[in-house]
Amino acid sequence: MKTTKQRDYLFDNYKVFLIVLVVIGHFIEQSYEYNSFLYTLKWLIVSFHMPAFIFISGYFSKRELSFKTLFRKLVIPYIVYELMYYLLYIIIIHKSTRLYLMYPKFSLWYILALFIWRLLTPYVKKLPHYMMLSVTAGLLIGCSSIPDNFLSIPRVLVFFPFFLAGTLFDRDILTRLRNRKNQFLALTGIIAFTSFLILEPLHKNLSPKIFYGRYNYNYLGQGSLEGILCRMICYAIGFGMTFAIALLISEKKNQYSYIGTRTMAVYLFHGLIYSYLKGCTNILQNVNTLFESILLILFCILLTIALSxxxxxxxxxxxSNLHLRDFMAHLTDYNIILPEHVYRYSNRRLAH
Structure with missing residues (x-):
């Protein structure tokens, strides 16, 4: 008798929580520096939301996929979404830009990074001490002067340890640790870290961008040694908060659990809406009071629901299920011109 594997709603619920934070984190970007409540919230969100999301992505990437499958599921969507952002920028926002496929627009870096992580992970895991090597690469890339958005290389390297840790993670360990004592300790740790962000003044000399993984130490106003030590602390906070919240998230199916299976749509389309509001209005720059901040957060929650x-x-x-031949045919039908190297590459793939 065939049995159906029960769905793990803990990760669905966790992804719902994280995608809401992703939306909020972007929509408060224009006003958090002048709003004490949003300032603390921004620090709290960026300290763990992408590490946790990437960790979960790694957990669900244990099965190796062929290059062809990865290209279809990630690279083709990346090109399509880049095109969508490009058209939004030039037609609606009237922003001067080009279709720079090597420089991801807005949050599309994550799709490109996911392709690179899934492609490289089977080979990286063959190296001795690969987790230590990945952390070292994430620390040292901050010393380089590589363009921060070129193929998202800095973020690919900085966040790679979280992805690798996800591929190694055993769900049974989390089950064993989810007892009242550990949940109390996790909640205490989260409250302590939040209190630190509220009460401790010295960290405000830094920027929340230390958690972005995008910028080098020089851009962040840090020397190499200071930057490496700071990033090591960011790694510790990212991992600590990821596991602490995993101990507290509900394992039960809830009314909102379905959103956890639809995060890609929210991730993509909220960026288009945010880019429009940022480029065409001043509304996001004028969130000053606590009441306005709460209204913005409620809007982000409702937007997440709507986009799911x-x-x-x-x-x-x-x-994500378009085949390369069909994709290129659609581009030709609509007279869409991509950079020549994209066509050359696709023709080589079709020839094989």
Whole structure:
């Protein structure tokens, strides 16, 4: 008799929590520096939301996929979404830009990074002490002067340890640790860290961008040694908060759990809306009071719910299942011109 594997709603619920934080984190970007409540919230969000998301992505990437499958599921969607942002920028926002596929727009770096992580992980795992090597690479990339957005290389390296840790993670360990004592300790740790962000003044001499993984130490106003030590602390906070919240998230199916299966649609389309509001209005720059801050957060929650509609998820699922030949045919049908090297590469793939 065939049995159906029960869905793990803990990770669905965790992803719901994280995607809401992703939306909030972006929408408060324009006003957090002048709003004490949003300032603390920004620090709290960026300290762990991407590490946790990437850790979960790694957990669900244990199965190796072929290059062809990865290209179809990640690179083709990346090109499609880059095109969407490009059209939004030039037609609606009237922002001067080009279709720089080597320089991801807005949050699309994550899709490109996911492709690189999944492609490289099987080979990296063959190296001795690969976790230590990945952390070392994440620390040292901050000393380089490589363009911060070129193929998202800095963020790819900085966040790679979280992805690798996810691929190694054993769900049974979390089950064993989810007892009242450890949950109390986790909650105490989260409250202590939040209190630190509220009460401790010295960290405010730094920027929340120390958690972004995008910028080198010189940009952040740090020397190499200071930057490495700071990033090591960021790693510790990222891992600590990721596991602490995992101990507290509900394992039960809730009314909102379905959103955890639709995070790609939210991730993509909230960026388009944010880019429009940022480029065409001043509304996000004028969130000054606590009441306005709460309204903005409520808006972000409602937006997450709206963007998790089945129609938008159907769209993202369709894009992730496009085959390369069909994709290039659609571009030709609509007279869309991509950089020449993209066509050369696709023709080589089709020839094989």
């Amino acid at each position: 509609s089945s129609q938008l998820t159907t769209f993202t699922n369709t894009i």
